[in-house]
Amino acid sequence: MxxxxxxxxxxxxxxxxxxxxxxxxxxxxxDPIVENTLVAPVVIVSPPAAGQTVSASTLPTNVIARIRAPQSTFEALGANGVQVPVDLSLLGVGQHVVKLEPTIRAAPAMLLSYRPLTASITIEQITEVRVPIRVVVEGTPAIGYQAQLPSVEPTQAIVTGAQQLVSRVASVDAVINVEGARSSVQQNVLLIARDQDNNLVPNVGITPSIAAVRVPMEQLSNFKDLAVRVRPTGQPAEGYAITSISASPQVVTVFGPRDAIQQLPGFIDTLEVSVAGATQDVEQRVGLNLPPNVSPIADNMTVLVRVRIEPQQGALTVSRRPVVIGITETLSVKVSPLAVDIVLAGPQPTLNKLTRDSVRVEVDATGLGVGVHQLTPKVIVPEGVAVQSVIPTTVQIEVTEATTGDARPPDGPTAQTYASQRTS
Structure with a gap:
């Protein structure tokens, strides 16, 4: 063996x-071995120590990593399986070069290469300085107005950040726009830090971050704002009325000798706008009725006048005989009362044109047998006309077997007989 x-x-x-x-x-x-290029995010796992901040950095957002591993490893990595952790807590004040080495959260895997390899970071001690708030007024007030000295509350702000950045701050500005203003402008404004060249200084904190700014406005003595008053003449057509009048612009600015301006009331009339016989809206451009030596700030100024014309709402009471529908030829009916009163509402011109045929009353007796029935009449009216009430609200229908002669309604003030006729 x-x-x-x-x-x-x-x-x-x-x-x-x-x-x-x-x-x-x-x-x-x-499970083949493959090589892939992945994007690894740079993650700050620990910030600088208390009282310190990053004043300058070439730290990238991502690092490009080349990795060799079985296919199953790449599938297990997921979205954040490769990261670049950076710890700033132990660096201290000064300039530093930080290695950007990716970590792979799955095995087996081999890091072949990555770029960039390093980044430079400058850490400085946090400092603060108190800076007066400067109000920057932008824009031009309306013609005839002048901006006065602005006010701001609070008057100072505290700027904090890296010493290198804070030392660049020359002013803390509150920018407010007064374009076209006719009265005092008051806003809560976000504060911004600027250097001596008026450039923004980034990455610094400002406390408070918002200030209340007010810019008073004063109208010059030879200018005045006047409300526009429209002067319509005539009356709309019968049954129509003026429901609103508007002018655009609603306020105009005029100028002239100081004495003439001070004697003006708070309004200015337009030239006459005729609405005589109108049945629809009137829209017209008209001039202003200005006194001598007083002019609008715009040459040949006109005002767009809109006068809304609408039909007057009215009411009308009419009387109509109910018409019975739905009765077979073997039956006849008696209706009581002979007529009902109908209260209508709608535009007066429409009510004035109503005819007997345009308002009808129907009573549907479909399916009714012999006997006495109380039915609600249906009133048919033209579009735009509303039925306010029907008196009485119900009518009595007496259905009987039809006999010879029932086609003729009997005499009497409270009943009428109808014999239905079948149409072919």
Whole structure:
């Protein structure tokens, strides 16, 4: 046995190697080794120590990593399986070069290469300084107005950050826009830090971050704002009325000698706008009725006037005989009362044009048998007309068997007989 083992040891080793090779080949076929390029985000795991801040940095957002691993490893990595952790807590004040080495959160895997390799970071001690708030007024007030000295509350702000950045701050500005203003402008404004060249200084904190700014406005003595008053003449057509009047612009600015301006009332009339006989809205551009030596700030200024004309709402009471529908030829009916009163509402011009045929009353007796029935009449009116009430609210229908002569309604003030006729 020992001799057989000695003589065949090489064959046994070869068999083991062959088995390992076959197993490895099978594994590689099922889970092949591949190389992929991944984007690894840079993550600050610890910020600088208390009282310190980053004043300058070339730290990238991501690092590009080349990795070799089985396919199953890449599938297990997921979205954040490769990251670049950076710890700033132990660096201290000064300039530093930080190594950007990705970590792979799955195995087996081999990091082949990555870029960039390093980043530079400057850490400085946090400092603060108190800076007066400067109000910056932008824009031009309306013609005839002048901006006065602005006020701001609070008057100072505290700027904090890296010493290198804080030392660049020359002013803390509150910017407010007064374009076209006719009265005092008051706003809560976000504060911004600027250097001596009026450039923004980034990455500094400002406390408070918002200030209340007010810019008073004063109208010059030879200018005045006047409300526009429209002067319509005439009356709309019968049954129509003016429901609203508007002007655009609603306020105009005029100028002239100081004495003439001070004597003006708080309004200015337009030239006359005729609405005589109008049945629809009137829209017209008209001039202003200005006194001598007084002019609008715009040459040849006109005002767009809109006068809304609508039909007047009215009411009308009419009387109509109910018409019975749905009765078979073998039956006849008596209706009581002979007529109902109907109160209508709607535009007066429409009510004035109503005819007897345009308002009808129907009573549906479909399916009714012999006997006395109380039914609600249906009133049919033109579009735009509303039925306010029907008096009485129900009518009595007496259905009887039809006999010779029932087609003629009997005499009497409270009943009428109808014999239905079938139409072919």
């Amino acid at each position: 020992a001799r057989w083992l000695t003589n065949n040891v090489s064959l046994m080793i070869l068999a083991v190697l062959l088995a390992v090779f076959v197993w490895g080949a099978s594994s590689l076929q099922q």
